[in-house]
Amino acid sequence: MTKEDLVAAIAHIKDEEHQLPLTDIGLIRDITTNKDRAAMTVLLPPDSVSREQELREQITRAVQKTGITDIHIRFKTISNEEKNDIIAIKLNKSVRRAPTLMNSPLLSEGSGVTFIAVASGKGGVGKSTVTVNLARALAKQGNRVGIIDADIYGHSIPEMLGIKELPQKQGNRIAPVESHGMKVISTGFFVQGNKPVVWRGPMLGKMIGTFLNEVEWGSVDYIILDLPPGTGDVALDVHNRIPQCAEIVVTTPHKTAHHVAARAGEMALQTNHPVLGVVENMSYFTDPEGRRHYLFGRGGGQKLAEELNTELLAEIPIQSADTPDGADAASTLFDENSEQWHIFMDMASKIMNSKNAN
Numbered sequence: 001m002t003k004e005d006l007v008a009a010i011a012h013i014k015d016e017e018h019q020l021p022l023t024d025i026g027l028i029r030d031i032t033t034n035k036d037r038a039a040m041t042v043l044l045p046p047d048s049v050s051r052e053q054e055l056r057e058q059i060t061r062a063v064q065k066t067g068i069t070d071i072h073i074r075f076k077t078i079s080n081e082e083k084n085d086i087i088a089i090k091l092n093k094s095v096r097r098a099p100t101l102m103n104s105p106l107l108s109e110g111s112g113v114t115f116i117a118v119a120s121g122k123g124g125v126g127k128s129t130v131t132v133n134l135a136r137a138l139a140k141q142g143n144r145v146g147i148i149d150a151d152i153y154g155h156s157i158p159e160m161l162g163i164k165e166l167p168q169k170q171g172n173r174i175a176p177v178e179s180h181g182m183k184v185i186s187t188g189f190f191v192q193g194n195k196p197v198v199w200r201g202p203m204l205g206k207m208i209g210t211f212l213n214e215v216e217w218g219s220v221d222y223i224i225l226d227l228p229p230g231t232g233d234v235a236l237d238v239h240n241r242i243p244q245c246a247e248i249v250v251t252t253p254h255k256t257a258h259h260v261a262a263r264a265g266e267m268a269l270q271t272n273h274p275v276l277g278v279v280e281n282m283s284y285f286t287d288p289e290g291r292r293h294y295l296f297g298r299g300g301g302q303k304l305a306e307e308l309n310t311e312l313l314a315e316i317p318i319q320s321a322d323t324p325d326g327a328d329a330a331s332t333l334f335d336e337n338s339e340q341w342h343i344f345m346d347m348a349s350k351i352m353n354s355k356n357a358n
């Protein structure tokens with residue numbers, strides 16, 4: 001009796017959500033067998049905890065059919081995020097490079113397009129702010145830049161850029177909206193009103209493919225993708241469809257933010273995507289006398305960069321909403337005279353230099 005025989009014996013036991021064998025998606029692991037003894041660990045996400053007894057019985061029956069009677073099954077509860085991470089990493093090999101979607105000229109070798117996904121562990125840390133300003137800074141330095149706002153839950157890019165129009169049809173293709181010298185496509189263009197998006201399964205799986213294949217991008221040097229927070233389906237799809245996509249992980253100086261951000265970066269690493277670096281946002285506030293105040297603590301970005309074995313690309317200060325002229329300056333498009341803008345310009349140069357070095 002080998003481990004493979006044991007895996008085969010329990011391969012019919014499936015995950016309810018994905019209908020895939022638990023062994024294939026990493027939710028049964030540490031499978032060992034030794035003569036008449038078998039042991040394994042079953043990982044239970046919250047919605048499956050009630051299945052513990054049923055699973056124990058199913059596994060026991062299946063293993064007993066092989067003649068083994070000494071069966072040890074450990075159950076470990078995991079969060080939904082952990083479940084998604086495990087499945088993402090496990091499935092990556094098999095779903096990677098779906099052939100029908102590889103025909104986008106953008107993805108071909110020699111297209112010269114650099115893809116950068118901007119990720120974060122949780123929402124509200126400034127992922128979209130980093131996407132938009134990095135894209136602007138790259139455009140300002142002479143690059144042709146496209147933005148894919150793939151944040152299905154908080155597609156804020158059109159609003160940030162003040163885009164009012166919708167993309168037009170160009171033959172049987174979609175023309176991205178031009179704004180601030182960049183080409184923009186957003187999930188927000190394809191939903192009505194401000195309803196939360198309930199794109200699941202097949203539709204979600206098609207989204208990145210549609211944005212790559214059916215949008216007429218023309219010539220672009222960079223495509224920056226604003227991912228939804230966390231390590232869900234869209235992030236996984238990007239990792240799968242765009243194997244060359246590099247990642248920037250945005251975090252704040254908060255310890256908790258650093259912790260959750262690490263997962264987004266680790267997913268990239270485990271799926272062999274380079275992590276370009278970490279951006280720490282809302283790092284400090286510079287007062288009118290030029291003194292820095294580290295309102296949310298210090299070092300979170302650096303710590304995350306070390307953990308992911310990458311570079312701290314930038315520390316973006318907090319922009320005050322209180323401006324001399326009373327205007328609402330907490331705009332996400334940083335003014336070209338601001339400290340923040342200079343930092344974004346430096347970051348864009350760094351990224352361009354590393355592209356040229358490759």
Ligand SMILES: Nc1ncnc2c1ncn2[C@@H]1O[C@H](COP(=O)(O)OP(=O)(O)OP(=O)(O)O)[C@@H](O)[C@H]1O
Binds near residue numbers: 129
């Ligand atoms: N450095 C900064 N200084 C001041 N305000 C900022 C800064 N960075 C971001 N903000 C503000 O914080 C809020 C959240 O930023 P943003 O929408 O970029 O985050 P996000 O991570 O993309 O969030 P979500 O995942 O919900 O889309 C916005 O109102 C933005 O204007």
